[in-house]
Amino acid sequence: MRPAGRASARQRVSHANGAGHGAPASERAGGSGGAKPPGRIKIAPSLLSADFARLGDAVRLAERAGADMIHFDVMDGHFVPNITMGPPVLKSLTRVSRLPIDVHLMIESPDRYVGAFVEAGAASVTVHFEAVVHLHRVVQFVKSLGVKAGVALNPATPVAALEQIAGDVDYVLVMTVNPGFGGQTFIPRSESKVRAVRDLLRREGSAAPIEVDGGIDVRTAPGIVAAGADILVAGHAVFGSADPERAIRDLRAAAGSAVA
Ligand code: DX5
Ligand code: ZN
Numbered sequence: 001m002r003p004a005g006r007a008s009a010r011q012r013v014s015h016a017n018g019a020g021h022g023a024p025a026s027e028r029a030g031g032s033g034g035a036k037p038p039g040r041i042k043i044a045p046s047l048l049s050a051d052f053a054r055l056g057d058a059v060r061l062a063e064r065a066g067a068d069m070i071h072f073d074v075m076d077g078h079f080v081p082n083i084t085m086g087p088p089v090l091k092s093l094t095r096v097s098r099l100p101i102d103v104h105l106m107i108e109s110p111d112r113y114v115g116a117f118v119e120a121g122a123a124s125v126t127v128h129f130e131a132v133v134h135l136h137r138v139v140q141f142v143k144s145l146g147v148k149a150g151v152a153l154n155p156a157t158p159v160a161a162l163e164q165i166a167g168d169v170d171y172v173l174v175m176t177v178n179p180g181f182g183g184q185t186f187i188p189r190s191e192s193k194v195r196a197v198r199d200l201l202r203r204e205g206s207a208a209p210i211e212v213d214g215g216i217d218v219r220t221a222p223g224i225v226a227a228g229a230d231i232l233v234a235g236h237a238v239f240g241s242a243d244p245e246r247a248i249r250d251l252r253a254a255a256g257s258a259v260a
Contacts, residue, residue, distance in 0.1 A: 041225055041255040042068035043248055044102055044211070046235035047093075048084065049182040055089070056096045058239060065248035069100045069123070071213070071233045076107035079131050080180035087113070087120040094121030104152065104213065104233075106179045107131065111138045115145065124148035126173050126211075129161050139168050150211065154178065155187050159196040166204040171231070172197055176224065177214030183236035186215025191227040198228035218250050222258035 045067050050058035059070055072090055077083040094101060100123030107113065110127040111134075117125055125142045129151055132138050142149035151165055152173035162172060174194050177184040194210055201208055209230035216224065217237035225232070234251055241247035 040230065041252070042209075042231040043252055043255070044069045044071040044231055044233045045238045045244075045248060046071040046073055046182065046213070046233050047239075048073045049235035049239035051239075052085075055093060058244075059093055059097045059099070061244055062238075062248065063097070063099055065245040066252065067099060067248055068231075069102045070097055071235075072101050072103045072122075073235075074103060074105050074107055074113075074117070075180065078108045079128065080106045082180050087116040090117060090122065091120040100124065102126070102211075104173065105131075111141065114138065114142055118142075118145040118147050122147055124150060124170070126150035126152050126171075128152045128154065128179075129157055130154050135165055136168065139165060143168075143170070152179075152213075153193075153197075155190070155193075159193060159200055162197065162200055163204075166201055166206050166208070169206075169208055171209045171211055172201070173211040173213055174229070175214055176212050176216065176220075179214070183240060184215055186217075186220040186224075191223050194224060194227040194229050216251070218254035221251055221254040225255045225258035 045062045047055055047058055047070060062070060073084055074086065075082040075084040090101060101121060102124045103117050103122040104126045106128065108131055110131055114125055124147055127138055129135060139149045139151065148170035150171040150173050151169050152175060153161060154175050155178055174190060174197055176186050176190040194212065197210055210228055211231035211233060212224050212229040213233035216232050216234045221232055232251060232255060237251060238244045238247045
């Protein structure tokens with residue numbers, strides 16, 4: 001891959017300016033499925049389903065279609081069965097991307113690699129609750145490097161896992177499939193889980209956005225947005241489509257239909 005420059009400061013504020021982050025709780029979707037103001041939902045196409053030989057083109061396409069950020073899935077063959085991309089690929093993409101790149105670490109001992117991904121240009125870094133022993137320390141470390149810190153929960157991990165960290169995270173990622181592969185089927189129970197996460201965050205006084213990842217498409221987006229999701233990751237629904245730009249716009253429209 002080509003050498004590349006670091007992400008700009010502008011790229012590093014994605015979640016800070018993200019859907020609902022910092023907004024009054026009254027403006028945000030409620031745990032009971034309350035209305036969310038239109039236009040606040042962020043779309044994060046996942047490169048996992050793109051052609052790995054043309055990742056730069058995939059990023060430019062996402063920009064043209066109005067995506068809000070690029071979702072970059074890192075897998076190590078241990079925490080999940082699959083292996084994907086590392087810091088050198090991220091570094092090359094930051095040279096062609098004007099969008100912030102959201103790094104989802106599906107790896108064991110993510111604390112060992114956070115620095116390398118931030119150095120390569122990550123705007124935000126998500127670590128899995130299930131992969132970390134000293135979660136509070138890792139979250140603080142990510143934030144100390146000047147990027148946003150997110151915590152991801154696998155489908156079987158209870159919402160209560162967030163209780164002691166909710167006040168520290170910049171966003172929460174609720175996995176709506178089991179991590180490891182693109183193109184899997186959305187787990188319907190995720191809607192009630194997102195409502196429960198929203199309720200927990202509210203109780204903790206946090207307006208952190210909720211990101212959802214896995215099986216998100218025009219059919220599943222309205223329900224999960226109504227439940228309180230702010231950021232929609234979509235891989236197969238975008239890059240598995242014959243017309244990915246249109247797929248991004250369709251996904252935004254579907255998300256908007258939940259708030260109309
Ligand atoms: C799955 C990854 C996802 C994946 C989602 O483990 O974390 O980001 O790309 O893909 P789709 O949208 O195809 O389910
Ligand atoms: Zn992901």
